[in-house]
Amino acid sequence: EAGVTQFPSHSVIEKGQTVTLRCDPISGHDNLYWYRRVMGKEIKFLLHFVKESKQDESGMPNNRFLAERTGGTYSTLKVQPAELEDSGVYFCASSPLGLYGYTFGSGTRLTVV
Amino acid sequence: DQQVKQNSPSLSVQEGRISILNCDYTNSMFDYFLWYKKYPAEGPTFLISISSIKDKNEDGRFTVFLNKSAKHLSLHIVPSQPGDSAVYFCAAVDRGSTLGRLYFGRGTQLTVWP
Numbered sequence: 001e002a003g004v005t006q007f008p009s010h011s012v013i014e015k016g017q018t019v020t021l022r023c024d025p026i027s028g029h030d031n032l033y034w035y036r037r038v039m040g041k042e043i044k045f046l047l048h049f050v051k052e053s054k055q056d057e058s059g060m061p062n063n064r065f066l067a068e069r070t071g072g073t074y075s076t077l078k079v080q081p082a083e084l085e086d087s088g089v090y091f092c093a094s095s096p097l098g099l100y101g102y103t104f105g106s107g108t109r110l111t112v113v
Numbered sequence: 114d115q116q117v118k119q120n121s122p123s124l125s126v127q128e129g130r131i132s133i134l135n136c137d138y139t140n141s142m143f144d145y146f147l148w149y150k151k152y153p154a155e156g157p158t159f160l161i162s163i164s165s166i167k168d169k170n171e172d173g174r175f176t177v178f179l180n181k182s183a184k185h186l187s188l189h190i191v192p193s194q195p196g197d198s199a200v201y202f203c204a205a206v207d208r209g210s211t212l213g214r215l216y217f218g219r220g221t222q223l224t225v226w227p
Binding site: 004031033035040041042043044045048055056058059091093100101102103104105106107 | 115117145147149154155156157158159162202204206208212213214215216217218219220
């Protein structure tokens with residue numbers, strides 16, 4: 001079974017630019033989550049999809065962040081325009097409905113300079 | 114405001130001995146707890162979990178203990194092996210909420226030396 005796949009693994013962009021992160025969850029997993037870890041801090045929730053619907057986006061920092069999940073399959077997280085404080089590792093995770101032991105992807109390390 | 118706290122950023126243990134990683138939480142609505150292990154450049158991997166109706170759950174070398182009155186849980190690894198060296202994250206969820214989000218601690222870097 002393929003795991004959760006994230007693209008790109010690293011991204012370095014200048015402040016003010018736009019970046020789009022992609023996540024391909026495990027096939028058949030209805031739950032898809034985005035989390036972020038700023039260096040040395042806790043892994044923080046950003047948002048949760050159930051299939052193509054946003055179940056909870058209360059963790060999104062501000063309206064510069066936009067997440068979509070096309071047809072209940074892959075998801076994208078766009079940051080526009082990027083700010084320095086957006087730097088961190090963005091993790092995507094997926095799980096079947098009702099299961100909390102998510103499978104995480106390897107993350108996208110975003111550096112805004 | 115952090116609802117899950119791991120107050121030890123690092124722990125160093127000799128191979129073969131016991132590793133004890135600690136975690137405290139503040140939200141009394143949390144009723145399910147998980148431990149994840151993370152190697153560099155990889156995502157966290159689910160390790161073991163415990164429901165609030167239990168006080169202990171064991172899986173091979175890994176045992177999680179839950180003390181609800183103290184709002185404290187711990188992960189015991191015995192015997193510790195060099196391959197256990199990783200960052201360990203404690204996480205909690207309120208299953209009564211339909212939201213399903215996990216609340217994580219900051220992690221504890223475990224180093225197991227030969």
